[in-house]
Amino acid sequence: MSKRIVLIAGGSGLIGQEVQKELKKSGHEVRILTRQENPEAPYFHWDPKNKEIDRAAIKGVQVIINLVGVGIADKRWSDKRKEAIFNSRIKPTQFLHEISQNTPALVQYISASGITCYGYEDPIKIYKESDDFGTDFLSTVVRRWEEVADLFSPQQKVVKIRTGVVLTEKGGALPKISGTIKNYIGAPLGSGEQKMPWITLKDIARIYVHAVNSQLDGVFNASSANISNEKLTKAVASYLKKPLWLPNVPGFVLKTVLGEMSSLVLEGVRIDNSKILNTGFEFQHKTIDEALDYIYVQKEKD
Numbered sequence: 001m002s003k004r005i006v007l008i009a010g011g012s013g014l015i016g017q018e019v020q021k022e023l024k025k026s027g028h029e030v031r032i033l034t035r036q037e038n039p040e041a042p043y044f045h046w047d048p049k050n051k052e053i054d055r056a057a058i059k060g061v062q063v064i065i066n067l068v069g070v071g072i073a074d075k076r077w078s079d080k081r082k083e084a085i086f087n088s089r090i091k092p093t094q095f096l097h098e099i100s101q102n103t104p105a106l107v108q109y110i111s112a113s114g115i116t117c118y119g120y121e122d123p124i125k126i127y128k129e130s131d132d133f134g135t136d137f138l139s140t141v142v143r144r145w146e147e148v149a150d151l152f153s154p155q156q157k158v159v160k161i162r163t164g165v166v167l168t169e170k171g172g173a174l175p176k177i178s179g180t181i182k183n184y185i186g187a188p189l190g191s192g193e194q195k196m197p198w199i200t201l202k203d204i205a206r207i208y209v210h211a212v213n214s215q216l217d218g219v220f221n222a223s224s225a226n227i228s229n230e231k232l233t234k235a236v237a238s239y240l241k242k243p244l245w246l247p248n249v250p251g252f253v254l255k256t257v258l259g260e261m262s263s264l265v266l267e268g269v270r271i272d273n274s275k276i277l278n279t280g281f282e283f284q285h286k287t288i289d290e291a292l293d294y295i296y297v298q299k300e301k302d
Contacts, residue, residue: 003027004062010069010112014168015067018201019065022208033057048091048092048095049091062107064109066093077260100152108215111146111159115163115222116134119135123269126271128274128275129220138263146219157215157216160218164223168295169295178240189229190254190266194265198227198291220279221273225287235288235292
């Protein structure tokens with residue numbers, strides 16, 4: 001395995017910080033793009049909106065990892081928020097492609113993506129990477145996101161990592177679930193039967209490093225397994241040793257509170273992860289019990 005110079009956009013986020021750590025453990029040189037002015041190495045200034053970048057950041061870069069994008073579940077989906085979700089992914093990618101024209105050493109571009117690309121039309125089907133995109137808002141965002149990533153091809157290998165729900169107590173969905181359970185107001189959402197493809201923070205970071213180390217090319221579903229909302233809620237409650245005594249939260253209540261964004265918690269999709277496994281990758285956390293044991297017992301100290 002050759003050591004690479006890896007440039008990360010979005011490296012200060014939840015996944016980005018873990019990817020940094022795993023890349024360094026593998027011996028790669030890591031540079032991180034930041035919007036802060038006059039940062040010190042390994043951080044380098046960029047402003048994709050105004051198409052500015054410190055040229056020292058891209059000198060000799062062999063791999064670009066793009067994790068940029070505002071959170072899809074952070075705020076209610078107003079028209080303005082939808083525009084931000086779309087533009088925060090598309091425009092930085094377009095700018096990275098522009099600057100890639102002046103990075104002759106670049107051999108690989110790795111883009112974050114989402115399992116939300118398949119839509120929620122068929123909750124029974126197990127989706128593979130070759131299946132069609134859905135037609136809802138997030139499916140449309142991911143389709144365009146991946147199309148822009150493909151601008152790097154055929155000059156570079158292009159990897160698109162369709163990420164499931166990332167489980168960690170550092171952020172994302174799990175603290176929201178555990179928070180309600182700790183306060184004795186936890187309950188499954190809607191029917192509770194909707195499936196959620198999940199992956200630990202550790203394993204999603206390891207997939208990015210595996211993509212670099214193995215020089216992967218193509219699109220990959222990144223999820224350890226699929227679990228129902230009800231089973232996940234009960235599993236978390238068991239680890240926290242808290243009771244679940246409330247009935248399921250009715251779907252209409254969540255639709256009233258969250259609007260269109262309620263699809264994230266009320267609708268489910270099942271995905272197939274055999275393609276990434278066939279590249280030689282092995283998940284450290286294959287079951288929800290292994291994942292929660294890692295998160296709550298080991299406390300992610302490694």
